[in-house]
Amino acid sequence: MHAPADTDTIAIRARNVTLSLGTREAPVEILKGIDLDIARNESIAILGASGSGKSSLMAVLSGLERASGGSVIVDGIDYGPLDEDALARARRGRIGIVLQAFHLLPTMTALENVAVPLELAGDPDAFARAAEELTAVGLGHRLHHYPAQLSGGEQQRVAIARGVAPGPTIIFADEPTGNLDAATGAAVIDLLFARKHAAGATLLIITHDPALAERCGRIVEMKDGRIIGERRL
Ligand SMILES: Nc1ncnc2c1ncn2[C@@H]1O[C@H](COP(=O)(O)OP(=O)(O)OP(=O)(O)O)[C@@H](O)[C@H]1O
Numbered sequence: 408m409h410a411p412a413d414t415d416t417i418a419i420r421a422r423n424v425t426l427s428l429g430t431r432e433a434p435v436e437i438l439k440g441i442d443l444d445i446a447r448n449e450s451i452a453i454l455g456a457s458g459s460g461k462s463s464l465m466a467v468l469s470g471l472e473r474a475s476g477g478s479v480i481v482d483g484i485d486y487g488p489l490d491e492d493a494l495a496r497a498r499r500g501r502i503g504i505v506l507q508a509f510h511l512l513p514t515m516t517a518l519e520n521v522a523v524p525l526e527l528a529g530d531p532d533a534f535a536r537a538a539e540e541l542t543a544v545g546l547g548h549r550l551h552h553y554p555a556q557l558s559g560g561e562q563q564r565v566a567i568a569r570g571v572a573p574g575p576t577i578i579f580a581d582e583p584t585g586n587l588d589a590a591t592g593a594a595v596i597d598l599l600f601a602r603k604h605a606a607g608a609t610l611l612i613i614t615h616d617p618a619l620a621e622r623c624g625r626i627v628e629m630k631d632g633r634i635i636g637e638r639r640l
Pocket residue numbers: 428429435437455456457458459460461462463464615
């Protein structure tokens with residue numbers, strides 16, 4: 408495994424990435440040859456209609472799903488030759504994922520939702536670190552509340568704290584404002600960008616909200632498993 412020369416500037420490099428799911432008899436081609444370079448510290452929005460392949464692309468770039476073809480190099484590490492354990496190690500501490508708030512575990516408090524993944528990753532100060540991160544997203548007074556006791560915006564802030572707490576170099580956010588009203592969504596995005604800047608991380612946001620996409624420095628548009636356009640702001 409060798410690092411390409413431009414590891415210093417490129418966070419993610421995807422080359423001719425394909426993804427086929429479904430069965431062997433009836434494969435469904437979901438990603439159809441994606442080429443994408445994402446620079447370090449960049450903020451990039453992947454915009455596209457429902458079913459265009461945005462979440463699938465995020466899954467492949469974040470190492471949750473393996474590409475069927477092509478190559479994915481993240482932080483200079485080629486995912487291709489890695490076995491499951493090596494891939495999990497490569498993701499740990501490097502990739503932060505902010506999902507929609509409903510993915511919080513309902514039986515755990517806000518603090519536990521953030522701390523337990525840190526603890527599982529071997530952080531000896533998991534609870535202190537989690538409390539710090541929740542305080543940074545304005546939830547220092549809600550540490551022991553369960554998700555059902557929090558508003559939608561507060562739950563999304565817990566999801567941000569959970570994604571950002573391990574100090575990732577790349578943050579992936581899938582529809583982070585999906586279930587929020589416009590004002591709450593804008594506040595959540597302010598917070599996501601603030602945490603991105605504090606961490607000096609690269610940020611990739613999946614959305615079908617053009618207003619959210621405009622907050623990023625670069626917008627890539629997908630349709631039917633392909634990138635069909637891009638613009639820089
Ligand atoms: N496991 C699977 N098997 C077969 N097809 C799948 C599978 N997972 C996703 N798909 C299909 O792949 C396509 C892309 O899905 P994906 O979730 O990546 O789109 P998306 O752009 O993120 O959509 P949305 O905005 O609705 O979340 C869809 O047509 C979906 O039905």
